[in-house]
Amino acid sequence: MALLSLTLMVAPWIVEEPDAAKDAHRNELGVAIVVFLIAITRFMRYPGARSGFLVLAFGAWLAASPWLLGLQ
Known part of the structure; x- marks a missing residue:
């Protein structure tokens, strides 16, 4: 879980679009x-x-937040 959260933190730099x-x-x-x-x-x-x-609640928030917040 700790490694996955660290991966989520640095994901924009991994795909080179910060x-x-x-x-x-x-x-x-x-x-x-x-x-x-x-x-x-x-x-x-x-x-x-x-x-x-x-962790389940924050994972659900992460999945639903683009639609709930209107993020692009």
């Missing part, structure tokens, strides 16, 4: 930071069900 869709990248970056922090917390403590539901 200037395209800045609003969408800010949204992805925010979700990636939260998921990364959840992943680090899961390493330190017992994961529990709440962290799984949080």
